[in-house]
Amino acid sequence: MKHFLTLLDLAPEDINYVVHLSSLIKTLHNDLGISEMNLLKGAHVALIFQKPSTRTRVSLEVAIRRLGGVPLYLRWDELQLARGETIHDTIKVLERYVGCVVARVYRHQDLVEMAKHGSIPVINALSDLYHPLQAVSDLQTILEVKGSLKGLKVAFIGDGGSNVCHSLMVACSSVGMDFAVACPSRYPPAEHVIREAERRAKASGSEVIITDSPEEAVREADVVYTDVFVSMGKERERKDRLNVFLPRYRVTKKLLINAKRDYVFMHCLPCRRGEEVEADVIDDEEHSIVWLQAENRLYSAEAVLMYVLKPDGVKSLMRRY
Numbered sequence: 001m002k003h004f005l006t007l008l009d010l011a012p013e014d015i016n017y018v019v020h021l022s023s024l025i026k027t028l029h030n031d032l033g034i035s036e037m038n039l040l041k042g043a044h045v046a047l048i049f050q051k052p053s054t055r056t057r058v059s060l061e062v063a064i065r066r067l068g069g070v071p072l073y074l075r076w077d078e079l080q081l082a083r084g085e086t087i088h089d090t091i092k093v094l095e096r097y098v099g100c101v102v103a104r105v106y107r108h109q110d111l112v113e114m115a116k117h118g119s120i121p122v123i124n125a126l127s128d129l130y131h132p133l134q135a136v137s138d139l140q141t142i143l144e145v146k147g148s149l150k151g152l153k154v155a156f157i158g159d160g161g162s163n164v165c166h167s168l169m170v171a172c173s174s175v176g177m178d179f180a181v182a183c184p185s186r187y188p189p190a191e192h193v194i195r196e197a198e199r200r201a202k203a204s205g206s207e208v209i210i211t212d213s214p215e216e217a218v219r220e221a222d223v224v225y226t227d228v229f230v231s232m233g234k235e236r237e238r239k240d241r242l243n244v245f246l247p248r249y250r251v252t253k254k255l256l257i258n259a260k261r262d263y264v265f266m267h268c269l270p271c272r273r274g275e276e277v278e279a280d281v282i283d284d285e286e287h288s289i290v291w292l293q294a295e296n297r298l299y300s301a302e303a304v305l306m307y308v309l310k311p312d313g314v315k316s317l318m319r320r321y
C-alpha cells in the first residue's frame with residue numbers, strides 16, 4: 001500500500017512518472033476526447049479539510065468522479081475530531097467505510113498518524129510542511145509550456161519555509177532542474193528538505209541555491225515562482241512577516257528584468273496582489289501562466305489518485321495509449 005504524504009518518499013523516477021502521467025491524462029481528456037476512465041469505479045474517497053481550499057478541493061472532487069469514484073467532502077470541524085476524538089480512532093473507523101483518505105491539515109504529523117494507524121492510503125492535500133499535489137501539477141505545467149524539464153532554472157521568491165517551496169524544491173532537484181530560493185534569513189527552507197534536495201540535485205546534475213537576494217535567484221531563471229508571505233495557520237505572524245518580506249521580496253516587473261526573456265511567472269494561488277506579487281506581473285498574459293497552472297491541478301489530481309490507488313490500471317492505460 002502506498003501513501004502520498006511528501007515527495008521525499010518518492011524516488012526521482014516516480015516523481016517523473018507521475019508528472020508525465022498527468023500530461024498523458026490531459027492529452028487523453030482534451031485531444032482524444034476520453035473523459036471517463038473508470039479506474040476508481042465504486043471507490044469512496046474521504047476528503048478531510050481542516051483549512052479552506054478552492055483548487056485542491058474542487059480538482060480532487062472532479063478528478064475522483066471522472067475516475068468513477070465517489071468523493072465525500074468532510075470538514076474537520078464537523079467530525080468528532082473537532083471534539084477530541086483521536087486521529088487513531090477516526091482512521092480506524094473511516095477505513096471501514098472508504099478506500100482512501102485525502103486530508104488537508106495544520107500539522108503534518110497528523111497525516112503521519114493517519115498513515116501509521118490506518119490500513120488505507122493517505123494523500124496529503126497540503127500540510128504546514130508540504131504540498132506535493134501542487135508540485136506535481138507545477139512540473140506538469142512547466143513541461144507543457146517549456147517542452148522539457150531538465151536544465152531549466154526555477155527561482156522561488158519569498159517564504160523559503162512554505163509548504164509549496166519545500167515540495168517544489170524536492171520535485172525540481174529530483175528531475176534535474178536548478179532551484180534557487182531567495183528568502184529572508186528568518187524564513188529559510190527546513191534543513192532536512194535542503195539536505196535531501198541537495199542530494200537529489202547532485203544525482204540529477206542540477207543545483208540548489210539558497211540566497212537572501214531575489215536578484216541573484218531570478219538571474220537567468222526560466223520560471224519565477226512565489227507564494228503568499230502568510231500561509232494558512234500563520235495569520236498571527238502577519239505583521240511581523242510583512243515587516244520582514246516587504247518590499248524586498250515582492251515580485252515586480254523590475255525584478256523580472258534579471259530573468260530570461262522568455263521567463264514564465266507561476267503562483268500556486270490564492271494570491272495577494274500588491275503583497276507578494278504586483279498585479280502587472282500576475283496579470284501579464286505574455287508571461288504569467290497561473291490559470292493554466294490552476295487548470296492542471298485537475299489532471300495531476302487524477303494522476304496521483306491513479307498512482308496511489310490503481311498502479312496496475314495505470315500500466316494498462318499506458319499500454320492502451
Ligand code: CP
Binds near residue numbers: 052055056057269
Ligand atoms: N493552490 C492551492 O492548493 O489552492 P487551494 O488552497 O485553493 O486548494
Ligand code: NVA
Binds near residue numbers: 163227228231270
Ligand atoms: N503556502 C500556502 C499555500 C496555499 C495553497 C498556504 O499554506 O496557505
